[in-house]
Amino acid sequence: MELNANWLARLAEYHPDRPAVFWRGRWVSYAELYGRAVRAARSLAGLGVQKGDRVGVLSLNHIGYLELFFAAPLLGFIPTLFNYRLSEAELKGLVEYIKPKALFYGADFTEQAQKLHPSSYALEALHTLPAGPLSPYQAGLEDTALILFTGGTTGLPKGAQIPYRQLLTNAFQTCMSWGLRHEDRYIVSTPMFHAALNALCTPLLYLGASVIIQEKFDPAEYLRWVAEHQVSLLFLVPTMYQMLAQHADFASANLQSVRWAISGGAPCPAPVRQAFKTKQVRFKQGYGLTECGVNCFTLDTDEAEQFPESVGYPMPHLWARLADAEGKDVRQEGELWLGGPVVMSGYYGQAEQTTEALVEHEGRIWLRTGDLAQRDEAGRYYIVGRAKEMFISGGENVYPIEIERALYDHPAVLECALVGVPDARWGEVGLAAVVLKSPVSEEDLRHFLKSRLAGYKVPKYFYFTSELPKSGPGKILKTELVARFRRQHA
Numbered sequence: 001m002e003l004n005a006n007w008l009a010r011l012a013e014y015h016p017d018r019p020a021v022f023w024r025g026r027w028v029s030y031a032e033l034y035g036r037a038v039r040a041a042r043s044l045a046g047l048g049v050q051k052g053d054r055v056g057v058l059s060l061n062h063i064g065y066l067e068l069f070f071a072a073p074l075l076g077f078i079p080t081l082f083n084y085r086l087s088e089a090e091l092k093g094l095v096e097y098i099k100p101k102a103l104f105y106g107a108d109f110t111e112q113a114q115k116l117h118p119s120s121y122a123l124e125a126l127h128t129l130p131a132g133p134l135s136p137y138q139a140g141l142e143d144t145a146l147i148l149f150t151g152g153t154t155g156l157p158k159g160a161q162i163p164y165r166q167l168l169t170n171a172f173q174t175c176m177s178w179g180l181r182h183e184d185r186y187i188v189s190t191p192m193f194h195a196a197l198n199a200l201c202t203p204l205l206y207l208g209a210s211v212i213i214q215e216k217f218d219p220a221e222y223l224r225w226v227a228e229h230q231v232s233l234l235f236l237v238p239t240m241y242q243m244l245a246q247h248a249d250f251a252s253a254n255l256q257s258v259r260w261a262i263s264g265g266a267p268c269p270a271p272v273r274q275a276f277k278t279k280q281v282r283f284k285q286g287y288g289l290t291e292c293g294v295n296c297f298t299l300d301t302d303e304a305e306q307f308p309e310s311v312g313y314p315m316p317h318l319w320a321r322l323a324d325a326e327g328k329d330v331r332q333e334g335e336l337w338l339g340g341p342v343v344m345s346g347y348y349g350q351a352e353q354t355t356e357a358l359v360e361h362e363g364r365i366w367l368r369t370g371d372l373a374q375r376d377e378a379g380r381y382y383i384v385g386r387a388k389e390m391f392i393s394g395g396e397n398v399y400p401i402e403i404e405r406a407l408y409d410h411p412a413v414l415e416c417a418l419v420g421v422p423d424a425r426w427g428e429v430g431l432a433a434v435v436l437k438s439p440v441s442e443e444d445l446r447h448f449l450k451s452r453l454a455g456y457k458v459p460k461y462f463y464f465t466s467e468l469p470k471s472g473p474g475k476i477l478k479t480e481l482v483a484r485f486r487r488q489h490a
Contacts (some may be wrong), residue, residue: 037069068126082193246414371383372386
């Protein structure tokens with residue numbers, strides 16, 4: 001089977017003047033975007049970049065991400081996207097692990113990039129470096145198109161190898177299953193070094209729609225752009241939706257152009273969803289992960305409103321199952337396993353970790369997600385939490401997501417996260433880290449939860465903080481919360 005990885009060339013022929021990307025105050029057409037990608041490929045060829053070479057990026061959101069994404073199938077190199085929020089030591093470790101041929105950086109990271117790699121260039125240099133010749137090249141479906149790093153909440157992040165089959169399948173089934181339209185517009189605000197690139201950005205471009213790049217998330221600018229550009233789709237993580245809902249401009253913001261909003265990375269708290277409902281914005285809950293997709297489930301808007309905690313049904317070209325610790329099928333709750341053409345090919349240079357993550361079962365390769373999920377009688381899936389986050393208190397399983405949802409119902413709670421910590425009597429007990437928007441006591445929160453949850457689920461400890469530590473994609477770093485609590489109670 002052969003598919004066209006260089007599909008942007010076709011779209012540049014079909015509608016050359018249609019706006020593709022809004023970047024730094026102006027629209028870039030499909031013809032211009034493809035021309036920029038070709039020039040980027042020629043610049044890399046001039047540097048001696050060949051098939052299989054890794055080319056790193058260290059930048060805020062930038063059109064250069066797209067230029068390299070679309071240049072890759074012209075030359076065969078592998079864009080490798082680094083999390084700019086990591087420390088210098090962490091980035092150094094990743095550069096030594098990946099060994100990129102060159103590293104391209106945004107203006108904010110000039111000094112850092114030049115320390116990390118001897119062949120470092122500004123992203124703008126993709127248009128000024130001496131051009132080399134492009135030999136005819138056809139990307140295969142199993143060729144690696146991207147290396148994206150996993151969250152890396154503990155230890156060095158792993159580089160997931162994303163083959164072209166994953167990108168292509170994700171693009172066309174997202175267009176089909178999510179009901180995308182060529183007139184849709186979307187603001188890319190979540191980091192492009194992570195899921196933003198292939199969550200909605202490239203599927204919309206695949207369809208001939210338009211995307212707007214916001215270099216760094218700014219709630220006021222975001223709300224203004226939704227109205228100015230008639231944005232129809234919102235894709236953010238819960239923290240960002242919360243920042244919008246809390247912003248002074250939210251009450252007067254015009255969101256009438258929005259068809260629906262989808263939350264990724266983690267379940268969106270009910271109060272945040274309710275705030276958008278008052279603006280007539282319909283909400284969906286998304287689910288995906290770097291190693292598989294990134295869009296794994298679908299649910300139409302009416303059903304999503306009826307079942308707000310559900311991520312929906314598996315995408316057409318994806319299989320899902322629930323398994324116990326031995327890998328046997330379970331009916332109602334278990335670890336979520338996913339299979340199909342959207343599964344990664346493995347972790348770069350890490351055979352042992354690849355073997356742990358990808359397992360064969362009944363003739364199919366499955367990705368063990370590490371997420372606990374439930375499935376109802378209709379086949380809808382619900383994410384219960386991370387398997388590693390579940391803890392046992394007095395012999396009872398405790399799922400943090402359930403307690404977090406209950407805490408979000410309290411009007412004084414702005415953000416929260418629950419983790420298990422050791423306890424001499426019960427084995428483990430709950431620690432709730434809470435960011436408040438108005439004063440409330442620990443006893444008030446405990447009493448509030450006791451009216452909603454079984455006693456063993458109510459946290460023994462409360463840790464009040466001004467903010468929760470988060471990773472680059474906006475996920476709460478629960479291991480850091482435990483470390484902070486231990487330092488406070490040493």
